[in-house]
Amino acid sequence: MILIILVTLLGNDVVGQNRKELKLTVLQLQSDSTSLDKKLKENQILVANLNTELSEIKISNQQLKNRIEELALVYDKNASLSDSIIRLNDSITKMNVKLDSIDKYYRIINFVKAFYNSLETTDEENLRQYEYGDMKFDLENFYSLITRNARYSEGRVKNLSDDRFHHKYFIMLQSIDEIKFSLNKILVKTKVMYTGERMGLFYNEEQLTLKDNKGLIKLTDWVDLDLYKMMPTIDASVDNFSREDFYRWLDGRPK
Known part of the structure; x- marks a missing residue:
């Protein structure tokens, strides 16, 4: 229990x-x-x-x-x-x-x-000189465009600028065919027409050598390259005229 x-x-x-x-x-x-x-x-x-x-x-x-x-x-x-x-x-x-x-x-x-114009009087100047008989040609512009020792035909410049005879020689720039830069000089090829009293028309290829001095351009050389064409006029024939005859006439060189 x-x-x-x-x-x-x-x-x-x-x-x-x-x-x-x-x-x-x-x-x-x-x-x-x-x-x-x-x-x-x-x-x-x-x-x-x-x-x-x-x-x-x-x-x-x-x-x-x-x-x-x-x-x-x-x-x-x-x-x-x-x-x-x-x-x-x-x-x-x-x-x-x-x-x-x-x-x-x-x-x-x-x-x-300007260079070629410096060797030819204007039509107005030619007329003035013809009327008044005051035959003068100023080469100041020409000389201002060339260097002191520039090479060119002095006889040609004289004929183109002579007070008595410059009216018998005429120069006109026809064209500028080439401008070439070479070192410190500039070569310019031109075509120029020449004529004169009782002369034909003569087309001459020329070369100008220029020098650019700080923007001031001067001519150092002016040479002929070739007489590439001759043409007769009413007053003159070129049949018996040679290249040598042309340069002798233009530059005033003796035969």
Whole structure:
């Protein structure tokens, strides 16, 4: 009987103990569940924040991509503009070179015209001299265009400018055929027509050698290249007139 009572009491103690442990376990589980819920909420908030940041990053990336595309377009435009500027500068440089060349040729052409004109009076001056009998020829312009040691036919210049006989000799520039730059000199090929009293028409090819000293052009040489054509006039025939005869007549050389 006593044994039964002891067993019963021990059984009650065990049951009571199990209930306490179960209660503690339940409480622990409830606490853990609350903690998990809290962590889950925190994680949900963290995930939401991360999603927000990710969206912002995506937006930023798209904006950056758009900006890169804009910059690429700007770069392409700038590159195209840079190429255009380079081409424009090249064109300007070439144009300046061309303008300089044109200016240089223009100055040479004007010089050559002035040189030949210095050996012939104008129609107005010829008429004035014929009316008033004041036969004078000024070589000041001619000498201003040549160097001190220039080489040329003095006899030709004398015949073309003599106060008494220059009306018997006539010179006219026909064309400037070539202008060539060589080291420090300029070579100019010309075609010139000569005639005179009771003479035919004579077409002579000549070469002028010029020197350009800081923009000041001077003649250093004047030579004949070839008498390429002779034509008769009403007053004169050229049938029995040779190349040597022409140069002797023009330069005043003896036979």
